[in-house]
Amino acid sequence: MTVVERREIALVDLLDRLLAGGVVISGDLTLRIADVDLVRIDLNALISSVNEQVPSPWGELE
Amino acid sequence: MSGLRYVYAVCRPFGTPLSAQLTGVAGVPPKQLTHHGLVAVVGHVPEEDFAERPLRAHLEDLDWLSATARAHQNVIDALTVVTSPLPLRLATVFLDDSGVRTMMEQREDAFLRTLDRLDGRVEWGVKVYAESPEASENTESPEASETTESSENPDSRPAPSPAKPVSGRDYLRQRRGQHRAHEEKWERAEEFSRRLHETLSGYAEETRIHAPQNAALSHAPGRNVLNAAYLVPRSESEAFVELVDRTKDDSPGLRVELTGPWAAYSFSGEDS
Numbered sequence: 001m002t003v004v005e006r007r008e009i010a011l012v013d014l015l016d017r018l019l020a021g022g023v024v025i026s027g028d029l030t031l032r033i034a035d036v037d038l039v040r041i042d043l044n045a046l047i048s049s050v051n052e053q054v055p056s057p058w059g060e061l062e
Numbered sequence: 063m064s065g066l067r068y069v070y071a072v073c074r075p076f077g078t079p080l081s082a083q084l085t086g087v088a089g090v091p092p093k094q095l096t097h098h099g100l101v102a103v104v105g106h107v108p109e110e111d112f113a114e115r116p117l118r119a120h121l122e123d124l125d126w127l128s129a130t131a132r133a134h135q136n137v138i139d140a141l142t143v144v145t146s147p148l149p150l151r152l153a154t155v156f157l158d159d160s161g162v163r164t165m166m167e168q169r170e171d172a173f174l175r176t177l178d179r180l181d182g183r184v185e186w187g188v189k190v191y192a193e194s195p196e197a198s199e200n201t202e203s204p205e206a207s208e209t210t211e212s213s214e215n216p217d218s219r220p221a222p223s224p225a226k227p228v229s230g231r232d233y234l235r236q237r238r239g240q241h242r243a244h245e246e247k248w249e250r251a252e253e254f255s256r257r258l259h260e261t262l263s264g265y266a267e268e269t270r271i272h273a274p275q276n277a278a279l280s281h282a283p284g285r286n287v288l289n290a291a292y293l294v295p296r297s298e299s300e301a302f303v304e305l306v307d308r309t310k311d312d313s314p315g316l317r318v319e320l321t322g323p324w325a326a327y328s329f330s331g332e333d334s
Contacts, residue, residue: 012280021327022151
Protein backbone atom coordinates (compact mmCIF):
# COMPACT_ATOMS: atom_id res chain seq x y z
CA MET A 1 0.00 0.00 0.00
CA THR A 2 1.10 3.54 -0.61
CA VAL A 3 0.39 6.62 1.44
CA VAL A 4 0.14 9.62 -0.80
CA GLU A 5 0.56 13.13 0.53
CA ARG A 6 -0.39 15.59 -2.13
CA ARG A 7 0.84 19.14 -2.08
CA GLU A 8 -1.84 20.53 -4.35
CA ILE A 9 -5.22 20.29 -2.66
CA ALA A 10 -7.74 18.37 -4.72
CA LEU A 11 -10.95 20.26 -5.40
CA VAL A 12 -13.10 17.45 -4.03
CA ASP A 13 -11.28 17.52 -0.70
CA LEU A 14 -11.81 21.24 -0.55
CA LEU A 15 -15.50 20.97 -1.39
CA ASP A 16 -16.02 18.24 1.23
CA ARG A 17 -15.04 20.88 3.74
CA LEU A 18 -16.28 24.14 2.25
CA LEU A 19 -19.70 22.86 1.23
CA ALA A 20 -20.36 20.35 3.99
CA GLY A 21 -18.30 21.98 6.78
CA GLY A 22 -17.88 25.42 8.25
CA VAL A 23 -20.37 27.36 10.34
CA VAL A 24 -23.68 27.95 8.59
CA ILE A 25 -25.13 31.38 9.26
CA SER A 26 -28.48 32.30 7.85
CA GLY A 27 -31.08 34.85 8.70
CA ASP A 28 -32.02 38.45 8.03
CA LEU A 29 -28.44 39.67 8.17
CA THR A 30 -27.08 37.50 5.40
CA LEU A 31 -28.11 37.31 1.80
CA ARG A 32 -30.77 34.74 1.14
CA ILE A 33 -28.23 32.56 -0.61
CA ALA A 34 -27.07 31.40 2.81
CA ASP A 35 -30.56 30.06 3.47
CA VAL A 36 -30.10 27.66 0.62
CA ASP A 37 -28.27 24.73 2.04
CA LEU A 38 -25.03 24.68 0.11
CA VAL A 39 -24.72 20.96 0.71
CA ARG A 40 -27.27 20.77 -2.09
CA ILE A 41 -24.51 21.79 -4.45
CA ASP A 42 -23.34 18.26 -4.05
CA LEU A 43 -20.94 16.42 -6.23
CA ASN A 44 -23.72 15.22 -8.50
CA ALA A 45 -24.76 18.79 -9.13
CA LEU A 46 -21.20 19.64 -10.01
CA ILE A 47 -20.93 16.75 -12.34
CA SER A 48 -24.14 17.90 -13.94
CA SER A 49 -22.54 21.25 -14.68
CA VAL A 50 -19.74 19.45 -16.49
CA ASN A 51 -21.91 16.75 -17.94
CA GLU A 52 -25.16 18.19 -19.17
CA GLN A 53 -27.18 14.97 -19.39
CA VAL A 54 -27.89 15.22 -15.66
CA PRO A 55 -30.48 17.92 -14.85
CA SER A 56 -29.37 20.58 -12.41
CA PRO A 57 -30.99 20.37 -8.96
CA TRP A 58 -31.07 24.19 -8.96
CA GLY A 59 -33.74 24.22 -11.62
CA GLU A 60 -36.53 24.07 -9.05
CA LEU A 61 -35.15 27.02 -7.11
CA GLU A 62 -35.07 29.50 -9.96
CA MET B 63 -18.40 51.80 1.56
CA SER B 64 -19.92 49.94 -1.35
CA GLY B 65 -19.93 46.21 -1.93
CA LEU B 66 -20.99 43.20 0.11
CA ARG B 67 -19.11 41.51 2.93
CA TYR B 68 -17.79 38.00 2.44
CA VAL B 69 -16.93 36.47 5.81
CA TYR B 70 -14.28 33.72 5.87
CA ALA B 71 -13.93 32.94 9.52
CA VAL B 72 -14.38 34.07 13.08
CA CYS B 73 -11.34 33.99 15.36
CA ARG B 74 -10.11 35.20 18.68
CA PRO B 75 -7.93 38.29 18.25
CA PHE B 76 -4.51 37.25 16.96
CA GLY B 77 -1.38 39.37 17.36
CA THR B 78 0.22 38.79 13.98
CA PRO B 79 -1.08 40.89 11.10
CA LEU B 80 -2.07 39.06 7.91
CA SER B 81 0.34 39.39 5.00
CA ALA B 82 -0.37 42.43 2.83
CA GLN B 83 0.02 40.17 -0.21
CA LEU B 84 -2.73 37.83 0.92
CA THR B 85 -5.73 37.92 -1.37
CA GLY B 86 -9.04 36.17 -1.01
CA VAL B 87 -12.26 35.78 -2.93
CA ALA B 88 -12.61 38.24 -5.86
CA GLY B 89 -8.88 38.99 -5.55
CA VAL B 90 -9.55 41.22 -2.55
CA PRO B 91 -7.27 41.23 0.54
CA PRO B 92 -9.19 40.24 3.67
CA LYS B 93 -9.54 42.63 6.61
CA GLN B 94 -10.17 42.12 10.29
CA LEU B 95 -13.38 43.34 11.83
CA THR B 96 -13.18 43.27 15.61
CA HIS B 97 -16.23 43.12 17.80
CA HIS B 98 -15.85 42.55 21.55
CA GLY B 99 -13.55 39.55 21.97
CA LEU B 100 -13.97 38.25 18.42
CA VAL B 101 -12.48 39.01 15.03
CA ALA B 102 -14.32 38.37 11.77
CA VAL B 103 -12.09 38.04 8.73
CA VAL B 104 -13.96 39.84 5.99
CA GLY B 105 -13.51 40.72 2.33
CA HIS B 106 -15.38 43.37 0.36
CA VAL B 107 -16.87 41.67 -2.68
CA PRO B 108 -18.73 43.20 -5.64
CA GLU B 109 -22.51 42.98 -5.77
CA GLU B 110 -22.46 42.04 -9.42
CA ASP B 111 -20.94 38.67 -8.48
CA PHE B 112 -22.04 38.11 -4.89
CA ALA B 113 -25.60 39.35 -4.70
CA GLU B 114 -28.10 36.52 -4.41
CA ARG B 115 -28.92 35.98 -8.10
CA PRO B 116 -25.43 36.16 -9.62
CA LEU B 117 -24.02 34.11 -6.74
CA ARG B 118 -26.52 31.32 -7.35
CA ALA B 119 -25.69 31.28 -11.01
CA HIS B 120 -21.94 31.29 -10.28
CA LEU B 121 -22.22 28.40 -7.85
CA GLU B 122 -23.37 26.19 -10.71
CA ASP B 123 -20.22 27.01 -12.62
CA LEU B 124 -17.52 24.55 -11.64
CA ASP B 125 -14.67 26.86 -12.69
CA TRP B 126 -16.04 29.76 -10.68
CA LEU B 127 -16.78 27.52 -7.70
CA SER B 128 -13.29 26.07 -7.89
CA ALA B 129 -11.58 29.49 -8.01
CA THR B 130 -13.75 30.78 -5.16
CA ALA B 131 -13.18 27.71 -3.02
CA ARG B 132 -9.41 27.99 -3.50
CA ALA B 133 -9.45 31.70 -2.69
CA HIS B 134 -11.49 30.98 0.45
CA GLN B 135 -9.07 28.24 1.45
CA ASN B 136 -6.11 30.55 0.78
CA VAL B 137 -7.36 32.94 3.46
CA ILE B 138 -8.25 30.15 5.92
CA ASP B 139 -4.81 28.62 5.39
CA ALA B 140 -3.11 31.92 6.21
CA LEU B 141 -5.27 32.20 9.34
CA THR B 142 -4.41 28.66 10.37
CA VAL B 143 -0.74 29.67 10.55
CA VAL B 144 -1.42 32.38 13.15
CA THR B 145 -4.49 31.08 15.03
CA SER B 146 -7.12 28.32 15.14
CA PRO B 147 -9.89 29.89 13.05
CA LEU B 148 -13.53 28.92 13.03
CA PRO B 149 -14.25 28.75 9.29
CA LEU B 150 -17.63 29.71 7.89
CA ARG B 151 -19.43 27.88 5.11
CA LEU B 152 -18.40 28.90 1.59
CA ALA B 153 -20.16 32.03 0.30
CA THR B 154 -21.44 33.51 3.56
CA VAL B 155 -22.22 37.05 2.45
CA PHE B 156 -23.53 40.02 4.45
CA LEU B 157 -24.89 43.34 3.24
CA ASP B 158 -22.57 45.50 5.33
CA ASP B 159 -20.22 45.63 8.33
CA SER B 160 -23.04 46.29 10.74
CA GLY B 161 -24.70 43.04 9.66
CA VAL B 162 -21.45 41.19 10.43
CA ARG B 163 -21.19 42.86 13.84
CA THR B 164 -24.77 42.06 14.74
CA MET B 165 -24.25 38.43 13.79
CA MET B 166 -21.09 38.28 15.94
CA GLU B 167 -22.94 39.76 18.87
CA GLN B 168 -25.87 37.36 18.53
CA ARG B 169 -23.63 34.32 18.37
CA GLU B 170 -20.86 35.48 20.64
CA ASP B 171 -21.26 32.80 23.31
CA ALA B 172 -21.50 29.94 20.85
CA PHE B 173 -18.49 31.21 18.88
CA LEU B 174 -16.40 31.50 22.02
CA ARG B 175 -17.34 27.98 23.10
CA THR B 176 -16.49 26.53 19.70
CA LEU B 177 -13.23 28.48 19.45
CA ASP B 178 -12.23 27.06 22.85
CA ARG B 179 -12.99 23.56 21.64
CA LEU B 180 -10.92 24.05 18.46
CA ASP B 181 -8.07 26.01 20.00
CA GLY B 182 -4.74 24.41 19.13
CA ARG B 183 -6.39 21.69 17.04
CA VAL B 184 -6.21 20.94 13.33
CA GLU B 185 -8.13 18.66 11.04
CA TRP B 186 -6.56 15.78 9.12
CA GLY B 187 -8.30 14.02 6.25
CA VAL B 188 -7.76 10.32 5.66
CA LYS B 189 -9.12 8.47 2.65
CA VAL B 190 -8.86 4.81 1.77
CA TYR B 191 -9.19 3.63 -1.83
CA ALA B 192 -9.56 0.09 -3.05
CA GLU B 193 -7.59 0.03 -6.23
CA SER B 194 -9.56 -1.30 -9.15
CA PRO B 195 -8.83 -4.92 -10.07
CA GLU B 196 -8.23 -3.86 -13.68
CA ALA B 197 -5.43 -1.61 -12.56
CA SER B 198 -3.79 -4.21 -10.32
CA GLU B 199 -3.96 -6.94 -12.94
CA ASN B 200 -2.21 -4.70 -15.38
CA THR B 201 1.36 -4.95 -14.13
CA GLU B 202 2.47 -2.41 -16.73
CA SER B 203 0.35 0.36 -15.17
CA PRO B 204 2.25 3.45 -14.02
CA GLU B 205 1.08 2.91 -10.42
CA ALA B 206 2.71 -0.48 -10.32
CA SER B 207 6.11 0.92 -11.22
CA GLU B 208 5.84 3.60 -8.54
CA THR B 209 4.92 1.33 -5.67
CA THR B 210 8.30 -0.07 -4.81
CA GLU B 211 6.97 -1.30 -1.46
CA SER B 212 4.91 -4.02 -3.04
CA SER B 213 7.98 -5.59 -4.65
CA GLU B 214 9.10 -6.74 -1.20
CA ASN B 215 6.09 -8.96 -1.04
CA PRO B 216 5.67 -10.71 -4.37
CA ASP B 217 3.39 -13.39 -2.89
CA SER B 218 0.67 -10.87 -2.21
CA ARG B 219 0.34 -9.88 -5.84
CA PRO B 220 -2.83 -10.88 -7.62
CA ALA B 221 -2.68 -14.08 -9.59
CA PRO B 222 -1.82 -13.57 -13.23
CA SER B 223 -4.79 -13.18 -15.53
CA PRO B 224 -6.29 -16.53 -16.42
CA ALA B 225 -5.66 -17.89 -19.88
CA LYS B 226 -8.15 -17.12 -22.61
CA PRO B 227 -11.28 -19.23 -22.10
CA VAL B 228 -11.66 -22.17 -24.43
CA SER B 229 -15.28 -23.02 -23.72
CA GLY B 230 -18.45 -21.43 -22.40
CA ARG B 231 -18.15 -23.46 -19.22
CA ASP B 232 -14.58 -22.29 -18.64
CA TYR B 233 -15.66 -18.76 -19.28
CA LEU B 234 -18.45 -18.95 -16.71
CA ARG B 235 -16.14 -20.53 -14.17
CA GLN B 236 -13.68 -17.71 -14.66
CA ARG B 237 -16.39 -15.11 -14.33
CA ARG B 238 -17.57 -16.65 -11.07
CA GLY B 239 -14.03 -16.69 -9.76
CA GLN B 240 -13.53 -13.06 -10.68
CA HIS B 241 -16.80 -12.12 -9.03
CA ARG B 242 -15.81 -13.90 -5.82
CA ALA B 243 -12.39 -12.22 -5.81
CA HIS B 244 -14.11 -8.89 -6.30
CA GLU B 245 -16.43 -9.44 -3.33
CA GLU B 246 -13.57 -10.51 -1.10
CA LYS B 247 -11.63 -7.46 -2.13
CA TRP B 248 -14.42 -5.09 -1.01
CA GLU B 249 -14.84 -6.96 2.23
CA ARG B 250 -11.12 -6.65 2.89
CA ALA B 251 -11.20 -2.94 2.01
CA GLU B 252 -14.13 -2.29 4.35
CA GLU B 253 -12.59 -4.28 7.17
CA PHE B 254 -9.28 -2.45 6.73
CA SER B 255 -11.08 0.92 6.74
CA ARG B 256 -13.06 0.02 9.83
CA ARG B 257 -9.92 -0.94 11.74
CA LEU B 258 -7.99 2.10 10.52
CA HIS B 259 -10.82 4.43 11.55
CA GLU B 260 -10.99 2.78 14.96
CA THR B 261 -7.25 3.19 15.46
CA LEU B 262 -7.16 6.80 14.27
CA SER B 263 -10.21 7.69 16.36
CA GLY B 264 -8.20 6.75 19.42
CA TYR B 265 -5.81 9.58 18.60
CA ALA B 266 -8.43 12.14 17.65
CA GLU B 267 -10.65 14.30 19.86
CA GLU B 268 -13.46 14.19 17.34
CA THR B 269 -14.09 12.40 14.08
CA ARG B 270 -16.39 12.87 11.14
CA ILE B 271 -17.10 10.55 8.24
CA HIS B 272 -17.70 12.32 4.94
CA ALA B 273 -19.53 10.71 2.03
CA PRO B 274 -17.20 8.69 -0.20
CA GLN B 275 -15.88 10.80 -3.06
CA ASN B 276 -17.16 10.41 -6.56
CA ALA B 277 -14.39 9.21 -8.88
CA ALA B 278 -15.84 11.28 -11.73
CA LEU B 279 -14.90 14.44 -9.83
CA SER B 280 -11.82 13.33 -7.94
CA HIS B 281 -10.21 11.53 -10.91
CA ALA B 282 -8.59 9.38 -8.24
CA PRO B 283 -8.03 5.78 -9.29
CA GLY B 284 -9.88 3.09 -7.37
CA ARG B 285 -13.01 3.26 -5.25
CA ASN B 286 -13.13 5.52 -2.22
CA VAL B 287 -14.16 3.34 0.73
CA LEU B 288 -13.32 5.69 3.61
CA ASN B 289 -13.40 9.49 3.63
CA ALA B 290 -12.90 10.65 7.20
CA ALA B 291 -11.79 13.74 9.10
CA TYR B 292 -10.03 13.76 12.48
CA LEU B 293 -9.65 16.63 14.92
CA VAL B 294 -6.15 16.35 16.38
CA PRO B 295 -4.16 18.65 18.68
CA ARG B 296 -1.31 20.30 16.77
CA SER B 297 1.12 18.91 19.30
CA GLU B 298 0.06 15.36 18.43
CA SER B 299 -0.16 15.85 14.70
CA GLU B 300 3.27 14.47 13.99
CA ALA B 301 2.43 11.23 15.78
CA PHE B 302 -0.91 11.06 13.95
CA VAL B 303 0.79 11.46 10.55
CA GLU B 304 3.31 8.76 11.44
CA LEU B 305 0.49 6.47 12.47
CA VAL B 306 -1.23 6.92 9.10
CA ASP B 307 2.08 6.44 7.36
CA ARG B 308 2.64 3.13 9.12
CA THR B 309 -0.56 1.69 7.63
CA LYS B 310 1.20 1.47 4.28
CA ASP B 311 2.50 -2.03 5.02
CA ASP B 312 -0.81 -3.39 6.22
CA SER B 313 -2.77 -4.33 3.16
CA PRO B 314 -2.07 -4.76 -0.54
CA GLY B 315 -4.46 -3.38 -3.16
CA LEU B 316 -5.44 -0.48 -0.91
CA ARG B 317 -4.25 3.09 -0.95
CA VAL B 318 -4.36 5.54 1.94
CA GLU B 319 -4.30 9.27 1.31
CA LEU B 320 -3.65 11.87 3.96
CA THR B 321 -4.61 15.54 3.58
CA GLY B 322 -4.03 18.40 5.95
CA PRO B 323 -3.49 20.01 8.24
CA TRP B 324 -6.77 21.78 7.61
CA ALA B 325 -8.59 24.35 9.69
CA ALA B 326 -11.32 22.51 11.60
CA TYR B 327 -13.92 22.81 8.82
CA SER B 328 -15.52 19.49 9.62
CA PHE B 329 -15.79 20.26 13.34
CA SER B 330 -17.24 23.74 13.36
CA GLY B 331 -20.75 22.65 14.30
CA GLU B 332 -22.14 23.94 17.56
CA ASP B 333 -24.07 20.77 18.24
CA SER B 334 -21.06 18.76 19.38
